[in-house]
Amino acid sequence: MSEQKFEPKIVGFLCNWCSYRAADLAGSARIQHAPNVRIIRVMCSGRVDPSFVLKALAMGADGVMIAGCHPGECHYLEQNYKAMRRFGMLQHTLRGLGVEEKRVQLVWASAAEGQRLAEAIDQLVADVRELGPLHWAGNWEENGERLQALEDIVHEHQEAMEVTA
Amino acid sequence: MSEAAATKGKLAIYWAASCGGCEISLLGIDTKILDVAEAFDVVFCPCIADGKVRDVEKMQDGEIDVCLFNGGIRTSEQEYMARLMRKKSKVLIAFGSCASEGCIPGLGNLHNRETIFEDSYQETASTDNPQRVRPQSVTEVDEGKLHLPVFYDTLKTLDQTVPVDYYLPGCPPESPRIWEAIEAIVAGKLPPPGAVIGEHTTVCDTCPRTRDEKKIKAFKRTWEVLPDEETCLLEQGLVCCGPATRAGCGALCPAVNSPCIGCYGPNQGVEDYGARLMSALASVIDSEDPEEIDQIIEQGIPDPVGTFYRFSLAASHLRRSKREVAAGNGPSAAAADVR
Ligand code: SF4
Ligand code: SF4
Ligand code: SF4
Ligand code: FES
Numbered sequence: 001m002s003e004q005k006f007e008p009k010i011v012g013f014l015c016n017w018c019s020y021r022a023a024d025l026a027g028s029a030r031i032q033h034a035p036n037v038r039i040i041r042v043m044c045s046g047r048v049d050p051s052f053v054l055k056a057l058a059m060g061a062d063g064v065m066i067a068g069c070h071p072g073e074c075h076y077l078e079q080n081y082k083a084m085r086r087f088g089m090l091q092h093t094l095r096g097l098g099v100e101e102k103r104v105q106l107v108w109a110s111a112a113e114g115q116r117l118a119e120a121i122d123q124l125v126a127d128v129r130e131l132g133p134l135h136w137a138g139n140w141e142e143n144g145e146r147l148q149a150l151e152d153i154v155h156e157h158q159e160a161m162e163v164t165a
Numbered sequence: 166m167s168e169a170a171a172t173k174g175k176l177a178i179y180w181a182a183s184c185g186g187c188e189i190s191l192l193g194i195d196t197k198i199l200d201v202a203e204a205f206d207v208v209f210c211p212c213i214a215d216g217k218v219r220d221v222e223k224m225q226d227g228e229i230d231v232c233l234f235n236g237g238i239r240t241s242e243q244e245y246m247a248r249l250m251r252k253k254s255k256v257l258i259a260f261g262s263c264a265s266e267g268c269i270p271g272l273g274n275l276h277n278r279e280t281i282f283e284d285s286y287q288e289t290a291s292t293d294n295p296q297r298v299r300p301q302s303v304t305e306v307d308e309g310k311l312h313l314p315v316f317y318d319t320l321k322t323l324d325q326t327v328p329v330d331y332y333l334p335g336c337p338p339e340s341p342r343i344w345e346a347i348e349a350i351v352a353g354k355l356p357p358p359g360a361v362i363g364e365h366t367t368v369c370d371t372c373p374r375t376r377d378e379k380k381i382k383a384f385k386r387t388w389e390v391l392p393d394e395e396t397c398l399l400e401q402g403l404v405c406c407g408p409a410t411r412a413g414c415g416a417l418c419p420a421v422n423s424p425c426i427g428c429y430g431p432n433q434g435v436e437d438y439g440a441r442l443m444s445a446l447a448s449v450i451d452s453e454d455p456e457e458i459d460q461i462i463e464q465g466i467p468d469p470v471g472t473f474y475r476f477s478l479a480a481s482h483l484r485r486s487k488r489e490v491a492a493g494n495g496p497s498a499a500a501a502d503v504r
Contacts, residue, residue, distance in 0.1 A: 051440035054482035085447035088458045096470040098487030139488050149241040149302050149315035
């Protein structure tokens with residue numbers, strides 16, 4: 001059997017005012033970084049609800065990056081501190097659910113830091129590559145025996161119905 | 166059959182992975198239960214009356230007007246019953262937290278069948294089971310095969326199993342709310358299908374305590390403080406789930422100096438209850454230092470999943486904890502991924 005090489009799928013929530021521009025800058029300055037990140041632009045890291053991250057993981061992302069302006073430099077004053085506190089809550093919960101910490105990373109990068117952002121992306125991709133695929137939906141599946149049992153009940157009851165009908 | 170009997174609706178009340186408290190709350194509508202009996206024939210309710218699955222199977226599809234279904238889906242038998250009740254009912258209502266969001270039985274999703282069986286049939290202090298006997302789904306005897314329901318690894322909510330028309334939140338739904346829902350059904354004044362029959366605000370909005378946007382340096386456990394009776398419990402450091410939770414109970418718990426633990430489920434528009442609560446609690450932390458923030462969170466909330474998802478783990482985005490060996494981690498699992 002040929003093992004396909006694992007390409008991590010990463011979702012990146014990037015702040016419009018800093019890290020999204022940093023990603024742009026990295027692009028135009030031809031700074032190389034791993035191509036695995038699907039970038040979603042948000043107006044501020046404080047806009048990133050923990051629900052977005054959980055949904056991304058549930059839908060098949062292997063890792064998530066949240067990136068915002070450096071502490072003290074948020075366009076909406078305090079919102080990246082809010083992101084920082086939410087991130088602490090989220091990580092604490094993800095640990096409880098068995099999701100490895102390195103799959104979800106919080107990064108600060110100003111609009112001028114294309115290089116820094118590119119490195120952070122490479123790091124996240126490398127970390128996730130080492131952890132392997134997450135395939136969260138696989139956690140929900142029952143094995144064949146359990147599904148067979150359900151089919152058996154349906155079948156048995158139908159037969160009984162035909163007898164009594 | 167008399168005229169009246171012919172126009173009477175048919176009501177079924179069924180339970181799956183649940184505690185029976187929802188039925189008790191239904192009976193809590195008191196003498197109004199007589200009005201229910203006037204409007205409906207209760208055609209199936211194993212909790213309070215004898216009834217046979219066979220009789221339900223014999224009904225026409227859609228013959229039951231309303232089915233109140235409480236409980237999550239943990240076994241093959243419960244899944245079968247959910248499908249049967251769906252087929253035979255015009256309106257299927259997820260009745261209470263267990264059916265809507267998994268509730269306490271859904272916390273079993275932090276474990277799997279093997280670990281739950283190990284606990285239940287081996288580890289509990291009152292168990293003596295040297296032969297390690299476990300329930301078998303099929304047992305061959307002289308007379309033929311005997312079946313037991315098969316226990317799933319993951320508890321599912323009702324709407325993860327069959328389409329659901331309405332949701333009645335609460336663990337259990339408060340009796341007056343149940344009565345209001347029944348009145349709405351009888352009057353044909355139900356909201357659009359898919360809706361939660363309930364309030365669109367939070368417990369906080371109905372809580373009389375005063376809030377001053379005060380921030381805190383530590384979360385405290387209930388036994389660590391004697392809270393004052395006027396100010397918001399969250400601002401006194403207690404983990405109160407009011408900001409994420411749908412109103413409907415009348416803020417019962419804060420009224421008796423106890424924090425809301427979230428039994429009325431997510432407020433309108435909240436996709437993931439725990440995520441909303443994480444955001445709400447994060448916003449009262451008085452720190453801008455990542456290390457101090459982590460310390461406040463870790464010390465004050467020793468059981469994050471049980472705190473944020475006490476009632477809603479099975480309905481959350483992730484639904485359960487990661488399994489050591491994901492039994493279904495096969496081709497169809499990959500197909501569900503985003504590309
Ligand atoms: S919602 Fe609460 S009261 Fe109702 S069955 Fe579930 S655990 Fe019991
Ligand atoms: S957090 Fe709790 S105590 Fe504070 S207003 Fe909301 S419900 Fe009331
Ligand atoms: S205050 Fe919260 S926990 Fe208490 S009854 Fe209301 S919703 Fe449930
Ligand atoms: S504007 Fe960039 S993090 Fe707030």
